Amino acid sequence: MKILLLGSGGREHALADALSRENTPVDLIAAPGNPGIAELARLVSINANDPREVAALAEAEQVGLVVVGPEAPLAAGVVDHLQQRGIPAFGPTMGAATVETSKADTKALMMAAGIPTAHAETHRLAREAKEAVRTRFGAPVVIKASGLAAGKGVIVCQTEAEAFDAIDRILDDRVFGEAGAECLVEAFMTGEELSLFAIADGHDVLPMIGAQDHKRLLDGDEGPNTGGMGAYTPVSFSTPSLVDDVTERIFLPTLHALRTRGTPFTGLLYAGLMLTPEGPKVVEFNCRFGDPETQAILPMLTSSLLDPLLAVSRGARIGNMAPFQWRRGASVTTVVASGGYPDAPVTGFPVHLPSFSDSVRVFHAGTKRGDNGDLLTSGGRVFAVTALADSFAAAQRASRDAASRIEFEGAVYRRDIGWREASRVG
Ligand code: GLY
Numbered sequence: 001m002k003i004l005l006l007g008s009g010g011r012e013h014a015l016a017d018a019l020s021r022e023n024t025p026v027d028l029i030a031a032p033g034n035p036g037i038a039e040l041a042r043l044v045s046i047n048a049n050d051p052r053e054v055a056a057l058a059e060a061e062q063v064g065l066v067v068v069g070p071e072a073p074l075a076a077g078v079v080d081h082l083q084q085r086g087i088p089a090f091g092p093t094m095g096a097a098t099v100e101t102s103k104a105d106t107k108a109l110m111m112a113a114g115i116p117t118a119h120a121e122t123h124r125l126a127r128e129a130k131e132a133v134r135t136r137f138g139a140p141v142v143i144k145a146s147g148l149a150a151g152k153g154v155i156v157c158q159t160e161a162e163a164f165d166a167i168d169r170i171l172d173d174r175v176f177g178e179a180g181a182e183c184l185v186e187a188f189m190t191g192e193e194l195s196l197f198a199i200a201d202g203h204d205v206l207p208m209i210g211a212q213d214h215k216r217l218l219d220g221d222e223g224p225n226t227g228g229m230g231a232y233t234p235v236s237f238s239t240p241s242l243v244d245d246v247t248e249r250i251f252l253p254t255l256h257a258l259r260t261r262g263t264p265f266t267g268l269l270y271a272g273l274m275l276t277p278e279g280p281k282v283v284e285f286n287c288r289f290g291d292p293e294t295q296a297i298l299p300m301l302t303s304s305l306l307d308p309l310l311a312v313s314r315g316a317r318i319g320n321m322a323p324f325q326w327r328r329g330a331s332v333t334t335v336v337a338s339g340g341y342p343d344a345p346v347t348g349f350p351v352h353l354p355s356f357s358d359s360v361r362v363f364h365a366g367t368k369r370g371d372n373g374d375l376l377t378s379g380g381r382v383f384a385v386t387a388l389a390d391s392f393a394a395a396q397r398a399s400r401d402a403a404s405r406i407e408f409e410g411a412v413y414r415r416d417i418g419w420r421e422a423s424r425v426g
Helices: 010-020 051-061 071-075 078-084 103-113 126-137 160-172 240-260 293-300 306-313 392-405 419-425
Strands: 002-007 027-032 065-068 120-123 141-145 154-157 183-187 192-201 205-207 216-218 222-225 230-233 266-276 279-286 330-337 360-364 367-369 375-377 381-389
Touching: 002 010, 002 051, 010 027, 010 293, 010 360, 010 381, 027 051, 051 078, 065 078, 065 306, 071 078, 103 120, 103 183, 103 240, 103 279, 120 126, 126 141, 126 160, 126 183, 141 160, 154 160, 160 183, 192 240, 192 293, 192 306, 205 240, 230 293, 230 392, 240 266, 240 279, 266 306, 293 330, 293 360, 293 381, 330 392, 360 392, 381 392, 392 419
Parallel strands: 002 027, 002 065
Antiparallel strands: 120 183, 141 154, 141 183, 192 205, 192 266, 216 222, 230 330, 266 279, 330 381, 360 381, 367 375
């Protein structure tokens, strides 16, 4: 089985790792990939956001499956184009990817279908958005750019003044470009967050184990928002009955609403949830695997990832497929980032990467090879270091220790990934 994997981050390295562990040997091509993925796949340098370039490569290589990692190729219609050419592709079409690319459309869809989520209004005019804050929402309140904003478009505002400033920056200053042509004014929710992924065939889902992301840069959830500084799985409150509840009240009605709208969703549906006192509610959907949760989740998988990906990409139903199987114990992922991340990462430094035991996986995210073949930093998030262990405490300790042993100038990482779980399970 020849597979083309699109993307170049830690998530794609974890996908490549999982696909390489399949019982059926896979011949992996990655575009553009990274130096870590290069140990598992042949790298091809193309523009993965260009549907024609991707289809030309898939046809030339006669691949049996294209797996799309990031949201940008999905938003650009790569899967639509591959489907038109008869090439099996895992990921939603451009229309279905709007679950992530248009928060305004998706909020309207959820509210119309009665899917549990925070109440929100969508506005194009700053004056009207501020009026909504002043008269109907108050503070704290959440202001969101509707479109793709590299994970920075959600602003939690503690005061009305902060909300007005966020509205001005999104709608008038267009700090997120056209992604800020519309903004959502959304009720603030309290509770704990949970990331739940499910493979979707348009009708049914195969859920994965829950994970928790850590968005803030610094220990204790302080500092600026980032793409994610670490994750862990399993999450003790993400019980089978909670997953069943989310499936019944969120995943399946969402797939039904998307089907009815004429944009059936096939691919990986990522539910960002808030466990509120009234039960789980949707914070946001993403149309692809999460980063860095995938780097924590996939190393725990003991059953096939390829089988459901192939089934969905060939248009088959997965309702009768066996549930995913997971190893016992816990997985903790610590991201090692460049100094200056997230605003102005300073890169280009040589990396000292020691060797680790089999229970530690180092996923490359922002690395490149220098002219002499040396490994150099090249992005904000440089590595995601996943440790597997029989207990949460041991995995947390091993992930932190492994991250501390990766050396490059300016390296930063959190030492408290999973602190909430530690307070629950000890
Ligand atoms: N973990 C957040 C994201 O993937 O968007």
